[in-house]
Amino acid sequence: MLPKGKSPIFTMTRCRTKPEKRLLVTGATGFIGSHLAGALAEAGHSVFLLIRALNAEGTTAYDRWNRIADWLGLSPAARARIKVFVGNLDDPDLNLSLDDARFLKANTEEIVHAAGSTSFSEKKRNEIFQTNLIGLKNILSFVDRGICRRIHAISTAYVGEGTQTPCRECIFPAHGFFNPYEESKHQAEILLREFCNRNGLRLSIYRPSVVYGNSLTGRTFRFNALYHPVRSIAYLRDLFKKDLLENGGKQARKMGISLDSTTQTLHMPIRFQKRQGTGVNLIPIDYCTDAILELMNVPEKDLIFHIVNTQNTPLTDLVSFAGRFLKVSGMGVDGVSAQRAQQDPTPGALDHLFLRYMEAYQPYIEDTRIFDDSRAARTLSPAGIRCPKFSYAIFEKCMTYAVESNWGRTLGL
Ligand SMILES: NC(=O)c1ccc[n+]([C@@H]2O[C@H](COP(=O)([O-])OP(=O)(O)OC[C@H]3O[C@@H](n4cnc5c(N)ncnc54)[C@H](OP(=O)(O)O)[C@@H]3O)[C@@H](O)[C@H]2O)c1
Structure with a gap:
């Protein structure tokens, strides 16, 4: 049963039964990472979360995750499959205790890297690169010493180059970026590919466009972008x-x-x-989560997928x-x-x-980029996973939730 007043966050009908995996998820207190972690646990996988010890308000990693799990409305069975590890990507050893580091190296089969800085600010350039590049290097060197054979990384559709429309599902040469965020995510993709090629790891890169709340319920806990x-x-x-x-x-x-x-x-x-x-490319978190979960089963290595809307708004x-x-x-x-x-x-x-x-x-x-998602569509279309057209009905649902929650202030997260 979901807590009163909450709505189901996942369209569980879409989760197929696959062999259980043991995955480490970073960024689980964030918008995309929390949904991925919850959906993976609901689908039967064992999920380890790397969460920073305290946030700015002094709330512990465990409390933060528990509040998010409540907000997501996770089932008791899914909650039992999730284990929180206190760590920080800024530290070369992820600041894990010796026991935790030993456990994660011996048990993590796949990593879902959803931690990142999403600031666009030039003033925060160092901080953005610290998280998106140095943080990534740290997790990769940690992985290198364990049994992990596959990495799933969340990048952004906006690493693509505006003059090359449609932007394809491939790595782009460096070009003029709008902000240090795009630049750092582009460099992160290159680093991921070099590392995985060198070490024989399978790599999947998922590139969402602009993610908003749940298209069915309007729920979200991030109130940026749209x-x-x-x-x-x-x-x-x-x-x-x-x-x-x-x-x-x-x-x-x-x-x-x-x-x-x-x-x-x-x-x-x-x-x-x-x-x-050309308008704004908007995707709801339910589509983003369903799509990534489905694409995580694609067996080939070294793939890039656009998680986008075929219609810009x-x-x-x-x-x-x-x-x-x-x-x-x-x-x-x-x-x-x-x-x-x-x-x-x-x-x-x-x-x-x-x-x-x-x-x-x-x-x-003023963005002119449009995105080709033919590789992702080859898997998502037959599975019936489609991005909804962004309509007034969806907008109204999302903004009503935003206003009712006072733009997140009353959510207690
Ligand atoms: N949201 C979008 O519209 C969108 C679109 C395309 C791509 N993406 C990509 O998706 C990923 C997730 O985005 P999001 O919107 O979910 O971001 P978010 O809500 O801001 O979450 C970021 C997450 O990263 C964690 N993190 C940051 N620095 C860390 C560190 N040093 N050690 C451990 N954890 C750290 C944060 O932990 P704390 O809670 O402790 O800060 C948080 O859990 C990012 O890589 C972003 O580039 C997002």
């Missing part, structure tokens, strides 16, 4: 509504903002400027979904030509304000 602009608009809406209702509305009126008192719709004319771009749809959900009118997308943008590069004060919140994501609004 959620970030919606949250920023909601914040500005509340700020200007307050200004209009409680402080005379001088600031709001200066920016062309007004409130329809009958419908309570705020007119907030934010323009998203876009010179190019146009920016105009996202802006209209956000307006409808948040009761904000006047937002729109300007298809500004490069020439016009050069003549008039200064957006209005409101656009500037919004751009401040959106800086890290702006390159993705």
